[in-house]
Each structure stands twice: as C-alpha cells, then as structure tokens.
Amino acid sequence: MKRYERYADEIARLIAxxxxxxxxxxxxxxxxxxxxxxxPATVFQAYYLLESRGLAEARPRSGYYVxxxxxxxxxxxxxxxxxxxxxxxxxxxxxxxxxxSVKDRDVVPLGSAFPSPQLFPMAQLARGLAAGLKRLDPWxxxxxxxxxxxxxxxQIALRYRLDGLEVSAEEIVITNGALEALNLSLxxxxxxxxxxxxxxxxxxxxxxxxxxxHLKALEVATHPRTGIDLAxxxxxxxxxxxxxxxxxxxxxxxxxxxxxxxxxxxxxELLAAHGVPLIxxxxxxxxxxGTRRPPPAKAWDRAGGVLHCASFSKSLAPGYRVGWVAAGxxxxxxxxxxxxxxxxxxxxxxxxxxEYLDRGGYDRHLxxxxxxxxxxxxxxxxxxxxxxxxxxxxxxxxxxxxxWIELPASVDALALHRLAxxxxxxxxxxxxxxxxxxxxxxxxxxxxxxxxxxxxSALQTVGRLAGELAAAGRVA
Amino acid sequence: MKRYERYADEIARLIAxxxxxxxxxxxxxxxxxxxxxxxPATVFQAYYLLESRGLAEARPRSGYYVxxxxxxxxxxxxxxxxxxxxxxxxxxxxxxxxxxSVKDRDVVPLGSAFPSPQLFPMAQLARGLAAGLKRLDPWxxxxxxxxxxxxxxxQIALRYRLDGLEVSAEEIVITNGALEALNLSLxxxxxxxxxxxxxxxxxxxxxxxxxxxHLKALEVATHPRTGIDLAxxxxxxxxxxxxxxxxxxxxxxxxxxxxxxxxxxxxxELLAAHGVPLIxxxxxxxxxxGTRRPPPAKAWDRAGGVLHCASFSKSLAPGYRVGWVAAGxxxxxxxxxxxxxxxxxxxxxxxxxxEYLDRGGYDRHLxxxxxxxxxxxxxxxxxxxxxxxxxxxxxxxxxxxxxWIELPASVDALALHRLAxxxxxxxxxxxxxxxxxxxxxxxxxxxxxxxxxxxxSALQTVGRLAGELAAAGRVA
Numbered sequence: 001m002k003r004y005e006r007y008a009d010e011i012a013r014l015i016a017x018x019x020x021x022x023x024x025x026x027x028x029x030x031x032x033x034x035x036x037x038x039x040p041a042t043v044f045q046a047y048y049l050l051e052s053r054g055l056a057e058a059r060p061r062s063g064y065y066v067x068x069x070x071x072x073x074x075x076x077x078x079x080x081x082x083x084x085x086x087x088x089x090x091x092x093x094x095x096x097x098x099x100x101s102v103k104d105r106d107v108v109p110l111g112s113a114f115p116s117p118q119l120f121p122m123a124q125l126a127r128g129l130a131a132g133l134k135r136l137d138p139w140x141x142x143x144x145x146x147x148x149x150x151x152x153x154x155q156i157a158l159r160y161r162l163d164g165l166e167v168s169a170e171e172i173v174i175t176n177g178a179l180e181a182l183n184l185s186l187x188x189x190x191x192x193x194x195x196x197x198x199x200x201x202x203x204x205x206x207x208x209x210x211x212x213x214h215l216k217a218l219e220v221a222t223h224p225r226t227g228i229d230l231a232x233x234x235x236x237x238x239x240x241x242x243x244x245x246x247x248x249x250x251x252x253x254x255x256x257x258x259x260x261x262x263x264x265x266x267x268x269e270l271l272a273a274h275g276v277p278l279i280x281x282x283x284x285x286x287x288x289x290g291t292r293r294p295p296p297a298k299a300w301d302r303a304g305g306v307l308h309c310a311s312f313s314k315s316l317a318p319g320y321r322v323g324w325v326a327a328g329x330x331x332x333x334x335x336x337x338x339x340x341x342x343x344x345x346x347x348x349x350x351x352x353x354x355e356y357l358d359r360g361g362y363d364r365h366l367x368x369x370x371x372x373x374x375x376x377x378x379x380x381x382x383x384x385x386x387x388x389x390x391x392x393x394x395x396x397x398x399x400x401x402x403x404w405i406e407l408p409a410s411v412d413a414l415a416l417h418r419l420a421x422x423x424x425x426x427x428x429x430x431x432x433x434x435x436x437x438x439x440x441x442x443x444x445x446x447x448x449x450x451x452x453x454x455x456x457s458a459l460q461t462v463g464r465l466a467g468e469l470a471a472a473g474r475v476a
Numbered sequence: 477m478k479r480y481e482r483y484a485d486e487i488a489r490l491i492a493x494x495x496x497x498x499x500x501x502x503x504x505x506x507x508x509x510x511x512x513x514x515x516p517a518t519v520f521q522a523y524y525l526l527e528s529r530g531l532a533e534a535r536p537r538s539g540y541y542v543x544x545x546x547x548x549x550x551x552x553x554x555x556x557x558x559x560x561x562x563x564x565x566x567x568x569x570x571x572x573x574x575x576x577s578v579k580d581r582d583v584v585p586l587g588s589a590f591p592s593p594q595l596f597p598m599a600q601l602a603r604g605l606a607a608g609l610k611r612l613d614p615w616x617x618x619x620x621x622x623x624x625x626x627x628x629x630x631q632i633a634l635r636y637r638l639d640g641l642e643v644s645a646e647e648i649v650i651t652n653g654a655l656e657a658l659n660l661s662l663x664x665x666x667x668x669x670x671x672x673x674x675x676x677x678x679x680x681x682x683x684x685x686x687x688x689x690h691l692k693a694l695e696v697a698t699h700p701r702t703g704i705d706l707a708x709x710x711x712x713x714x715x716x717x718x719x720x721x722x723x724x725x726x727x728x729x730x731x732x733x734x735x736x737x738x739x740x741x742x743x744x745e746l747l748a749a750h751g752v753p754l755i756x757x758x759x760x761x762x763x764x765x766g767t768r769r770p771p772p773a774k775a776w777d778r779a780g781g782v783l784h785c786a787s788f789s790k791s792l793a794p795g796y797r798v799g800w801v802a803a804g805x806x807x808x809x810x811x812x813x814x815x816x817x818x819x820x821x822x823x824x825x826x827x828x829x830x831e832y833l834d835r836g837g838y839d840r841h842l843x844x845x846x847x848x849x850x851x852x853x854x855x856x857x858x859x860x861x862x863x864x865x866x867x868x869x870x871x872x873x874x875x876x877x878x879x880w881i882e883l884p885a886s887v888d889a890l891a892l893h894r895l896a897x898x899x900x901x902x903x904x905x906x907x908x909x910x911x912x913x914x915x916x917x918x919x920x921x922x923x924x925x926x927x928x929x930x931x932x933s934a935l936q937t938v939g940r941l942a943g944e945l946a947a948a949g950r951v952a
Contacts, residue, residue, distance in 0.1 A: 096812060103619055117614035126609035129824065133602035138593035141795030143579055176652055176797075176818040183817050192668045192690060208816040214668060319617030319823030321652075336572060340684040341659050342652040346822035347795030348605060 003038060004045035005291040008053075011046065012290075015055055015066055026056060026064040052371030053289050054378035054396075067378075074385060076395040077255075077406035077442070079229065082200035082219035086240060087435050089211035094432060095204045098417060101426050108458040111417070111426030113253075115401050115448030117318050119372060121356075121365050125317055128355030129348060136351065144351075145344035147335045148174025148324070152350050155357045156324055165299050167308075171331040173338055174324050174345045178283045178311035181325035181334075183209050184341070185279045185307040186244065188333040190215055194243040197236060199228050201404070201433035201442070203253040203281070206246050217435050218242065224395040224404060227252060227259035230266055237274045244277050249297045251284035254433055254444035255404045256397025258294055268300040277330065278306045283323075286315040286366055288399035289374035304328030312353055315369070316362060320349040373401045376450040383456055387463030389470040401448030407441045410473025411466050416443065419465045425458045479514060480521035481767040484529075487522065488766075491531055491542055502532060502540040528847035529765050530854035530872075543854075550861060552871040553731075553882035553918070555705065558676035558695035562716060563911050565687040570908060571680045574893060577902050584934040587893070587902030589729075591877050591924030593794050595848060597832075597841050601793055604831030605824060612827065620827075621820035623811045624650025624800070628826050631833045632800055641775050643784075647807040649814055650800050650821045654759045654787035657801035657810075659685050660817070661755045661783040662720065664809040666691055670719040673712060675704050677880070677909035677918070679729040679757070682722050693911050694718065700871040700880060703728060703735035706742055713750045720753050725773045727760035730909055730920035731880045732873025734770055744776040753806065754782045759799075762791040762842055764875035765850035780804030788829055791845070792838060796825040849877045852926040859932055863939030865946040877924030883917045886949020887942050892919065895941045901934045 014020045027035065032043045047064045050056035057067045102112045140149075147153065153169040160167035175181040182205075190196065192214035198206050200219035210217050220236050221229040227249055236242070249259040249267070259267065271278050282296045298308040307330055311323030322345055327334045338344070356362065377396070380403055384394055393406040407413070413429035420427050428446075430439025445462075449455060490496045503511065508519045523540045526532035533543045578588045616625075623629065629645040636643035651657040658681075666672060668690035674682050676695035686693050696712050697705040703725055712718070725735040725743070735743065747754050758772045774784040783806055787799030798821055803810045814820070832838065853872070856879055860870055869882040883889070889905035896903050904922075906915025921938075925931060 092812065092816065096815075103621070105615060112618075114618060117617045120614070122609075122612060122614050122617075126606070126612070126824075129609065130602070130606035133598075133605065136598065136602070138596070138598050139581060141593045141598075142588075142590060143581075144795065145579070176822070177820075179816075180818040187688070205816065212663070212813065212816055319620065319820070321818070321820060321822040336568065337688065339572075340568065340681065340688055342656040342797070342818060344653075344795070344797060346652070346797040346825045348602075348824050348828065349822045352824065 004042045004049065007036065007038065007042065008046040008049040009291055011050055012053070012055055020066050022066050022068045024066045026066065028063055049371065052374045054374065054381070075393045077224045077393045077404055079223050080200040080221050080438075082221060082434065082438065083436065084236075084239070086195045086216040086218040089207050089215070089217050089435050091204055091207045091432065091435065092211055095208060098429060098432060101421060106424055107421070108425045108452065108454045109449060110445050110458060110462065111428040112446045114318060115314060115373070116451050118451045119369055119448070120316060120318055121361065124361060125320070125352050125356055128359060129352035132351040132355040133348065141347050144347045146173065146338045148172070148345060149347075149350040149354060152354045152357075153324075155354060160326065163293060163295065165295070167298070167326045171328055172324050172326050173331060173334045174322065174350060175338060176321045176323065176342055176345050177313050178281065178309045178323035179205060180342065181309035181311070181323045182206070182246065182279060182281055184334050184337045185309060185325055185327065185330070186210070186213055186215070186246070187337050188330055189244040189277055189279070195240055197233070197242050197245040199247055199252060201254055201430065201439050203248065204432040206281070207435060219434060222252065222255060222257065224255045224257055226263060227257040228267070230263060230270065233267070234270060237270070237276065242274070242276050244279055245271060246279040246281065247297075248281045248284070250282050250294050251287065251397055251400035253284070253400070254402055254428065256395060256400050256402050258398050259297070261295065264295070264297040265300040268297050268306060272303050272305055280306055280308045282308060282310045283314050284400040285310065287370060287373060287401065289370055289377070290398055294399070298326065301328060304330075307334070316356070316365065317349075317353060320352060321346065322349050322353050372450045373448060376447045376455070377401070377403070379456060380445065380447040380459060383459045384463065387460045389463070389467040391470070392466070401446055403445045403447060405443050405445055407443065407466050408470040408473070409441050411441045411469045413440055413443050416462070416466055416469055419469070420462055423461055423465075425462060427462065480518045480525065483512065483514065483518065484522040484525040485767050487526055488529070488531055496542050498542050498544045500542045502542065504539055525847065528850045530850065530857070551869045553700045553869045553880055555699050556676040556697050556914075558697060558910065558914065559912065560712075560715070562671045562692040562694040565683050565691070565693050565911050567680055567683045567908065567911065568687055571684060574905060574908060577897060582900055583897070584901045584928065584930045585925060586921050586934060586938065587904040588922045590794060591790060591849070592927050594927045595845055595924070596792060596794055597837065600837060601796070601828050601832055604835060605828035608827040608831040609824060617823050620823045622649065622814045624648070624821060625823075625826040625830060628830045628833075631830060636802065639769060639771065641771070643774070643802045647804055648800050648802050649807060649810045650798065650826060651814060652797045652799065652818055652821050653789050654757065654785045654799035655681060656818065657785035657787070657799050658682070658722065658755060658757055660810050660813045661785060661801055661803065661806070662686070662689055662691070662722065663813050664806055665720040665753055665755070671716055673709070673718050673721040675723055675728060675731075677730055677906065677915050679724065680908040682757070683911060695910060698728065698731060699733060700731045701733055702739060703733040704743070706739060706746065709743070710746060713746070713752065718750070718752050720755055721747060722755040722757065723773075724757045724760070726758050726770050727763065727873055727876035729760070729876070730878055730904065732871060732876050732878050734874050735773070737771065740771070740773040741776040744773050744782060748779050748781055756782055756784045758784060758786045759790050760876040761786065763846060763849060763877065765846055765853070766874060770875070774802065777804060780806075783810070792832070792841065793825075793829060796828060797822065798825050798829050848926045849924060852877070852923045852931070853879070855932060856921065856923040856935060859935045860939065863936045865939070865943040867946070868942070877922055879921045879923060881919050881921055883919065883942050884946040884949070885917050887917045887945045889916055889919050892938070892942055892945055895945070896938050899937055899941075901938060903938065
C-alpha cells in the first residue's frame with residue numbers, strides 16, 4: 001500500500017468511527033504534512049482519494065472537509081426474504097425483453113451490465129497485441145488451446161500470489177470471459193434436475209445458466225451490505241441436497257454487497273463441511289473503491305473446493321473475452337468441458353493480455369479506473385437523495401458500479417422501466433434478479449459511465465418518474 | 477471458374493469416364509494450346525492442378541501422363557453397419573486419453589484434428605488486426621457482442637450469395653469456432669434424454685457434445701464416398717423420435733465422404749418431411765481439392781430448418797476462434813443461448829477476419845492451400861499402398877485432410893495407436909468414432925501437415941507396425 005493510501009485509510013477510519021463528523025474540517029495540508037512527516041503532495045493525494053470515495057469534499061479557498069454524504073442519507077435496502085424451497089427457473093424471456101435496448105447508443109445505459117468502454121486502455125492493448133502477433137510462432141495456435149496460454153496462466157497465478165493466495169497455474173483454465181467459466185463450473189458439478197444455491201437477489205445470468213442446464217435454484221437471504229446470510233445458508237444446506245453454490249462475495253451483482261473476511265472464511269468452512277463446492281463469481285473484486293483488493297473466498301480454501309471465476313472484461317479488456325477459473329480439484333473436469341464446447345479462448349486475445357500484463361500497466365490503469373467509478377457513485381447517491389421519492393433505500397457499495405435501489409412499495413419496477421425507456425433511458429428492474437419476480441419495487445442502476453454527460457439528468461428523470469408512480473400508487 | 481480450372485476439369489472428367497486411362501499420355505502443351513486456343517501457360521496451370529489432385533504425373537523430358545494412381549489401388553472401406561437403437565454416449569474418457577499427445581511438437585501429428593498452422597496467412601491476419609484496432613471505436617466492444625459484428629456477418633452472408641445461397645446476415649450468429657455453433661444448435665433443439673441422429677462413423681466431438689448434454693445418439697450407416705445412407709436414414713426416422721440430425725455432407729470427419737448434390741437435396745426434403753432440423757457441420761467445405769466448392773445441404777433448405785455451421789479455423793485463421801451458424805428460423809434461439817453461455821466471440825478476432833476479408837485475400841489463400849492438401853493426400857495414398865498390409869482399404873476423399881483407413885480385421889487400432897505413440901507418432905484410432913467402439917480396426921489419418929518432413933517416414937512406420945499386428949493376429 002502506498003503512503004498516501006495508508007494516510008487516506010487512517011482518515012477514513014476516523015470518519016467511520018465518527019471521530020470525524022460530516023462537516024468537520026480536515027487538517028490543512030501544511031499541518032498534516034508537518035505533523036506526519038509526509039510531503040504535501042502525499043497529503044494532497046490522500047485527500048483526493050478520499051474525495052473520490054465520497055468521504056471528503058474540497059471547499060474553495062477553505063480546505064478539505066468531511067463530506068456531508070448523501071443528504072439525507074437514505075436507509076439501506078432490507079434483507080431479502082426468499083422462499084425456502086428450490087424452484088425451476090424461467091427468467092430468460094423477461095431478461096431478453098428488458099435488456100434488448102442496452103446496445104443502443106441513444107439510450108442512457110443505466111440498465112447496462114457493462115462499464116463504459118471509454119474507461120479502458122484500448123490503444124495500449126492493441127499495441128501489445130500487434131507487437132505480440134508479429135513475433136507469434138504459428139504453433140502457438142495449437143499450444144495455446146485449452147487450458148490456455150501457459151504464459152498467461154503463469155501471469156494470472158502471479159497476481160494471485162501477490163494478493164497472498166496460493167493458486168498454481170496448473171489449476172487455471174482460460175475461458176471466454178467469466179460467464180463461460182461460471183457455466184463450465186456449473187456443468188462440471190451438476191446434472192439436470194440438481195439444486196444450486198444462489199443469492200437473493202441474484203445476477204440474472206446465473207439464473208439463465210441454471211435455466212439452460214435444467215437446474216433448480218434455491219435462493220438464500222442476502223444482506224445488501226454484508227452478503228449472503230450465513231445462518232440462512234446453514235439452514236438451507238441442512239434442509240436440501242445441494243450440488244453447488246454460485247455466489248459473489250465481492251461486490252455482488254446487483255446488491256454491491258461485500259462479505260467481511262470473517263464471513264468468507266466461515267462460508268468456505270461451512271460449505272466444506274457439507275461437501276458442497278463454491279462457484280465464486282469475482283468479476284468485480286478489482287473494482288474496489290478503497291485501497292485494498294478484498295480477498296476472494298478462495299483465500300480460505302483448503303480442500304480445493306472453491307472454483308474462483310474472474311475475467312479481464314470488466315476491469316481491463318472489454319470485448320477480448322478472456323476470463324478464467326482457478327478450479328482447484330475440479331480443474332481437469334473444467335478443462336475437458338471447455339475442450340468439448342468451445343475448444344479454446346481466442347489466441348490473439350490471450351496474447352494481447354499477456355503482452356499488456358508483461359508491460360506492467362494493469363495496476364496503473366486500475367488506480368485510475370477505481371476513483372472514476374467511486375466519484376460517479378457519489379454523484380449517483382447525491383442525485384438519488386435529492387430526486388428520488390421519499391422512502392427510497394439504497395446501499396453504498398465499497399466497489400463495483402451498481403447501486404441496488406429499493407423504491408417505495410407502490411412503484412412497479414417494470415412500469416418504471418417502460419416509462420424510462422420511453423425517455424431513452426434503460427434500467428434493470430428488480431424482477432430480473434429472482435426466480436419469482438420478487439423484487440418488484442427494486443432497480444439496479446449502473447453508474448459505470450462517468451464519461452456520459454447525460455447521466456445526471458437521466459437519473460433525475462428516473463427519480464421523477466418513480467415519484468409519479470409512487471404518488472399514483474398511494475392514490476390508487 | 478478460371479480458364480485453366482475449366483480445362484483441368486474437362487480432362488478430369490475424361491479420366492473419370494475412363495476415356496483417358498492410367499498411363500495414357502496427355503496432349504503436349506503445344507498441342508493443347510493450339511487445339512484449344514488457350515495459352516501454353518494456361519495448359520501448364522491446368523496440368524499442374526491435375527498433378528496436385530493426383531490425376532496426372534509429369535515424366536522428365538516426356539510430358540504429362542494420366543497418373544497410375546495408388547498401386548495397387550486399395551479398395552475403399554466398407555459401408556458401416558451401426559446398431560439400430562439409440563444409446564447413451566460415453567466416449568470422452570477415451571478421446572482425452574488418446575488425443576492428449578496432439579499438442580506435443582515432438583510427436584508426428586497424424587492423429588491431430590488440425591492442419592498445420594504453417595499453412596495460414598498469420599502475418600497478413602495480424603497486420604489487418606493491428607490496422608483495424610487502431611481505428612476501433614470502443615463502443616464496438618459493446619455493439620459487436622452477440623450476434624456478432626454486423627460487418628463480419630454481412631461479409632459472411634456475401635460469401636454465401638457468391639456461392640448462390642440465399643442467406644441473410646440476420647440469421648447468422650458469430651460463435652467461438654464451429655464447435656460452439658454446433659453445441660449451441662444442439663442446445664437450442666434438444667432437451668436431456670432426446671435422441672439425435674449422427675453418421676457412423678462420426679466425429680468424436682459430436683459424440684462428446686451429445687454426452688455432455690445427456691442426449692442419445694442414433695448412428696446411421698454412412699458410405700465412405702457418398703455419405704449418409706438415405707434409405708437407412710429414412711428407416712431410422714420412421715422408427716425413432718428424433719429431435720435433430722448432426723451431419724457433415726461435405727468431407728465428413730473421419731470418412732472424407734462427400735454427398736452428391738442429389739443426395740443433399742433428398743436429405744433436406746426427407747428431414748423437412750419429418751420435421752427434423754439438420755445441424756450441418758461444414759467446416760471442411762472450403763478445402764475441396766477440385767475447382768468448385770461443394771454446396772452445403774443448406775442450399776436446398778426452403779423451410780429454414782437447416783442450421784449451417786462453419787468457421788475460419790480450418791481454412792484461414794486457426795486460434796482466432798471465429799465460426800458461425802446460419803441458423804434459419806432457429807437464429808433467435810441460438811443467439812439467446814450464445815448470450816447466456818459465452819456472451820460473444822472475441823471482438824479483436826472478429827475484427828481481424830473482417831479486415832482480412834475486406835482486403836480480398838481469402839480466395840487467393842485458398843487457391844494455394846487446397847493443392848497443398850491434395851498433393852499431400854497423393855503422397856499419403858501412395859505410401860499406404862506401398863507400406864500398409866494387404867487387405868488395407870482406404871477411400872480417396874475429394875477434399876479435406878483426413879484419410880479413413882480400414883485395416884485387416886486382426887489389427888486392433890488402439891494397440892496400433894500405442895505402438896505408434898511409442899515411436900512419437902499420433903493416430904486417431906477408429907474406436908473414437910462411435911458409441912460402441914465399433915471401428916476397432918480403423919484409423920483416421922491427418923495429412924494436413926505438408927511442411928512436416930517426418931510425414932512420409934512416420935506413415936511408413938505406421939504401415940510396418942500395422943503389418944506386424946496383422947501378422948501376429950493371423951498367427952494367434
């Protein structure tokens with residue numbers, strides 16, 4: 001951790017502990033520099049980081065203050081209460097119907113699952129690819145087939161090691177994005193008719209995967225800040241025969257929840273005790289807004305039962321379709337399924353990532369990307385606080401680019417989606433995120449397009465439309 | 477068709493009709509040129525083409541003669557006689573065990589499924605990709621997601637139109653190679669437990685796909701020259717409830733058989749009458765050794781029931797993982813399944829193909845590639861005729877790079893595979909190509925590595941080993 005990050009963390013802790021209160025002035029740069037023996041530039045960097053995380057704000061000619069946060073701070077959404085039985089899955093039609101508009105540039109993409117493509121170092125990736133292809137030995141087109149380029153797998157294993165995880169290149173299979181890694185994991189662990197545990201709410205692509213593989217979903221209560229409820233999970237494991245869990249401990253989609261480390265450890269131990277493998281979807285872990293990448297649950301895996309799925313698609317190279325799974329003792333089963341279904345990830349894409357990682361730009365890029373997402377989250381939360389109807393609840397995730405918004409109960413999210421779309425704004429209505437369309441007054445909102453000048457006013461429009469629906473609902 | 481190709485075709489027809497016999501002298505270049513009013517260079521080109529197809533041979537200072545063909549010409553393998561009931565599929569373990577060695581450069585890849593990577597214009601593809609990436613609008617990483625780059629789909633549709641097929645860009649879904657196209661087609665058409673018709677023998681990847689999707693295979697007799705037996709197919713359709721057919725009308729893997737046009741038309745009509753969709757695997761169609769790309773069965777599709785799967789992997793860009801399916805009325809179902817499983821093909825790979833196709837080098841490349849494969853086939857057939865045991869049967873496919881060899885019944889192909897591997901030579905034993913390991917004295921041989929100096933002597937070694945096994949079998 002850099003010096004300025006350490007200093008920012010200290011201040012953040014004081015704010016969290018309420019030792020520093022909203023509106024309090026932070027030490028002047030000169031004071032802090034003298035007091036701590038750090039350079040003024042370091043203090044500036046720390047304050048800038050706090051600002052990007054929405055914790056501090058600069059006042060012209062006056063200095064830095066603890067941010068007033070969203071005014072008034074909305075409450076966080078409530079814990080979900082899913083059904084206690086498993087059920088077949090039929091969500092795809094609705095997903096396709098609702099998300100058909102996301103590729104249209106004229107529509108403000110609040111409903112998109114992707115961050116803005118402008119956020120990524122496309123030119124550098126292209127240069128690396130061009131240079132790599134020039135030197136490419138044609139035999140690599142055979143040798144880099146599944147399980148994938150040996151060099152790239154080594155580089156990924158190295159990143160795990162730098163994060164303190166013992167993951168060997170041998171257990172890594174390169175896939176066409178994390179989505180394929182997750183699908184292959186599911187295939188390797190289940191047969192049609194089996195039951196799989198997911199969060200409630202859960203990412204619709206997980207539900208679609210279950211649907212397509214003729215599996216049953218068992219949804220377990222999940223907290224908007226701390227992730228899956230371990231007591232509810234333990235109960236579910238007692239009551240049901242479960243073949244796998246598909247969870248997102250880091251910045252869950254759609255909640256943005258982050259499981260505390262202790263919960264992750266307990267989760268891995270609980271599942272190991274029941275002999276249930278964990279399919280860990282960790283595509284947002286690199287997009288934390290703080291100073292430390294939260295460890296994946298895989299960090300506590302002793303038995304090789306965690307299949308850690310991740311990718312470069314959301315954090316570095318959209319469209320390159322390079323993901324992977326560190327599959328522990330299931331690596332061979334995954335590799336075989338990969339061979340049988342899509343054979344291999346694209347060799348040029350693997351090469352581009354390898355070249356880029358070798359040149360060492362990834363962490364530098366991430367240090368730019370994270371505050372861009374965090375600042376836009378602050379803007380979104382402020383706009384919601386000011387323009388959404390009373391009773392709106394929203395959590396403040398510590399990473400990623402989604403906000404999960406609980407609207408007043410009288411607002412139907414599908415109706416809101418249709419009204420917004422008429423204004424050329426997309427939304428992801430809550431109904432997409434469970435098997436029984438339970439989250440009918442919730443929406444998932446993407447704030448990953450900081451370069452989109454239409455963002456703030458689009459969000460205001462959604463707030464106004466929600467207010468109108470809420471008022472109409474109260475009357476009716 | 478070029479003038480020299482037309483002239484070569486005329487001569488080839490005379491040879492096929494036995495108007496010209498093995499050993500006959502062809503007209504001298506001067507004679508032919510004067511007689512036909514074509515330039516000597518054109519005659520040379522035609523004779524060179526005939527030579528590359530194994531139909532003519534040059535004798536020093538004497539001119540061109542009708543080739544003596546393989547001496548003595550081995551008989552073609554017999555028509556298969558598969559079981560008449562469908563069965564579950566468990567072939568994967570054997571496939572993985574046998575084919576594990578194919579990526580090893582030290583092993584002569586007679587068992588490989590791929591042609592030599594040296595045959596492809598890797599440098600030109602890389603240049604196109606680099607140029608394209610420089611101009612890439614980042615939004616394309618969103619817009620080129622499934623169903624794929626609009627430009628590439630238009631280019632593929634154009635190639636269909638140039639071949640006289642009416643296929644619109646709208647029904648084309650870009651996939652991660654043809655293997656994914658085939659798998660997605662199967663997913664879209666079936667549910668676990670359904671029965672699918674395949675050829676006998678059939679490509680092991682088809683069997684693996686059925687296995688993985690918990691489907692039953694119904695194998696239908698297939699002729700080594702003319703493809704699936706239509707009478708046997710009609711019977712199978714009467715007797716069984718079948719959800720799809722997965723067939724390779726052009727240069728079937730492993731047989732190399734090519735269905736005559738009339739058979740293709742009858743096939744499409746028969747399946748349409750039964751309401752059974754055809755999954756057409758056409759990855760070798762571009763690799764014909766003659767002058768005309770054989771039309772796919774899709775050319776006779778009136779009802780949109782043919783899902784035509786193809787790719788660039790075997791003919792232009794190995795490792796790029798770009799294939800497609802022209803899915804007729806099943807296009808939307810395929811697109812949705814693609815979205816749910818791997819999201820999209822890699823954008824850089826799609827771009828590379830688009831750029832390359834725009835520059836117009838594909839057909840020029842194919843005109844070099846085809847004779848290279850055809851010449852190597854001639855070499856392989858001669859070597860087999862001279863070095864394999866009496867009773868060996870082999871067909872002479874008109875395209876692709878596989879030979880299907882029926883050895884004397886006493887030779888166990890798995891034993892031969894093990895002996896060959898000990899000599900650093902891989903083979904694809906016949907047992908891989910059916911659900912019941914029926915083809916136990918057959919092997920599939922890859923002659924798609926004309927740049928490999930070890931090819932001829934490796935093939936001689938295999939012949940010697942087969943001879944030893946045959947002799948031991950006769951004694952036992």
